Amino acid sequence: MTAKILIFSCNWDGWSCIDSAANAGLSYPVSVNIIKLTCLSSLNAGFMLKAFEHGADGVMLLGCQNQQCRYGQFDNSIEIECDKAREIIKMLGVKGDRIMLARLAPFDGRGFIEQLNGFIHGIKNPAIPAGAQKADKP
């Protein structure tokens, strides 16, 4: 199984890493999708859960290193939201590390690919096993 990963990346250092990886000809599996945001601080647990609801096996959040936020959002809100989402998916019975927060230096394409591959290798099973999702008529 190749894990389906959704990446939320900030527009700044996070995105620069993805860009650099592409420029350097590094690749990642096709089961990885990326959504670009202005800043990770605009993201909350609801969006991470939505990814799992739609079949993601893992969610990666890619952003700037601490104190590097272009908007001065140093309040750790994304850490808080990650913890919330981790607690919720644990209660839902999803096993293992499914949410990864990676804060990288600008243009670290190689670092991004290494972290992503490590994350994917750690995911052995689907978050929620696929099966009939539509209800039978009552």
Next chain:
Amino acid sequence: MSELKDIIRQTKAHFCLDCGKCTAVCPVSRYDQQFSPRLIVRKALRHPEKIYADRNIWSCIGCNMCTIRCNYNVSFVDFIRYLRMKSREHGMEPVYNHSGVTESVMHLMGKKETRQDRLDWIPQDINVSPSADTAFFVGCAPYFDSIFKDIGVKSTDSPIGAMRLLNRAGVAFTVLANERCCGHDLILSGDKSGFINLGQANIHEINKRSIKKIITACPECYYTLKIDYARFFPDWHMEVQHLAEVPDIIKIEVNVGEKGRNRPKVTLHDSCKLGRYFRKYDEPRNILRTLADAELIEMEYNRDNALCCGANPWMFCGSVNKQIQDERLRQADATGADFLITSCPKCQIHLTCAQRSNGQAEEKIKIVDMYHFISERALKEND
């Protein structure tokens, strides 16, 4: 078309006289001039094709004030639920609050394959009997604990208090390790397939354990399991009881010191479901007075007239909802009571959210869950 006719008949909407009493008492209409239950019924009867796209059908908070006032008992909330279902079929979607986290949790719970790990929060002192044929239905409080951490609400206080009361009353019960959300908010928001998934999964869990009776402390679970499951699942004949009506609860021997001394002053916020839907007003008041020896000061609007906590099923929470909540908090403050007692985890969340967003929550009336309040006050052992 004939389906709409059926619903109009079932909900008695064709009896609507256009009298406007519903709109006069509706808390949403008071703050949102565009919203009128009377007009929605009228539009649906005259131009059914247009009603599904009408933004107003999403504003109703389901408080049932209108039906209580209606001389013809038009069951407006059922009508609205149906319009929302149809509206979804026509491609409309509500806007969820909290980035849809509650909706996703409900959908994830609704999957057949989901095996939850949701009982960590139950304290050691609570005695759960795995072989009992009565189940205590917890509700979504464990999830709310994580989701609403930031506003400082601990929703599991409610089921913990309730289970302690059951223990003390000698009622043996089990809990379901893989209990799903009852589905109240999905069906109210017109998400029928989501609701059916949750219902089927719950019924499967319950049948697997040969449960004969369900007790719950959450008014919405109570309504959904008792009324809506019977409507949507023809084989569902379960006995469902609300904690406040379990006969042994009121007989618990309590320890509140000398009765009548140091009585805490409390006011009770009636939940819409236990209140206007079931008209059970005395049951919570009795256990509050008898077990907690509390001095109950009623708000100006109570029982049938109690104002709702103002929130929709986790969608479209906005200025109208906030104004309703603020009004309710002003009514509670006006009683001079020290505690505003809620009997539904969601009322506690929404009212606390409003109180906090007004600042200085510490100076205001303290919002506390009823079962937590009673068990903390009455079940403590003597030192």
